[in-house]
Amino acid sequence: MAKKNKRDRGRSGVVYSTNDDYSYQYDDGLEEETLPADEQNLKVMLDKKSRGGKQVTLVDGFVGSEDDLKDLGKLLKSKCGVGGSAKNGEILIQGDFRDKVLQILQSEGYNVKRVGG
Numbered sequence: 001m002a003k004k005n006k007r008d009r010g011r012s013g014v015v016y017s018t019n020d021d022y023s024y025q026y027d028d029g030l031e032e033e034t035l036p037a038d039e040q041n042l043k044v045m046l047d048k049k050s051r052g053g054k055q056v057t058l059v060d061g062f063v064g065s066e067d068d069l070k071d072l073g074k075l076l077k078s079k080c081g082v083g084g085s086a087k088n089g090e091i092l093i094q095g096d097f098r099d100k101v102l103q104i105l106q107s108e109g110y111n112v113k114r115v116g117g
Contacts, residue, residue, distance in 0.1 A: 034064025037109035
């Protein structure tokens with residue numbers, strides 16, 4: 001997968017302009033504000049797709065900054081005693097820990113729903 005240059009992210013598909021007065025408008029990458037825990041609607045599910053048959057507990061629907069997402073992921077990983085990752089609004093916990101993750105998130109004040117089996 002090719003890496004994109006940071007300066008190319010906000011160009012909106014413009015490659016070349018013949019206008020001498022044209023200047024590119026760069027997005028500053030404004031981070032989304034994190035909603036309070038009681039306003040978050042999280043979904044906890046088991047996922048096995050494209051993971052070589054391994055099971056992961058997936059927490060989806062987090063609205064907020066990447067730092068807050070990683071902090072929540074770190075909390076869940078440490079409480080479950082397993083590895084995982086947190087990116088793109090999703091938290092992956094290695095293994096089937098749906099019930100434990102559900103209890104932890106509810107004790108933290110999140111609105112949580114179990115999705116699937």
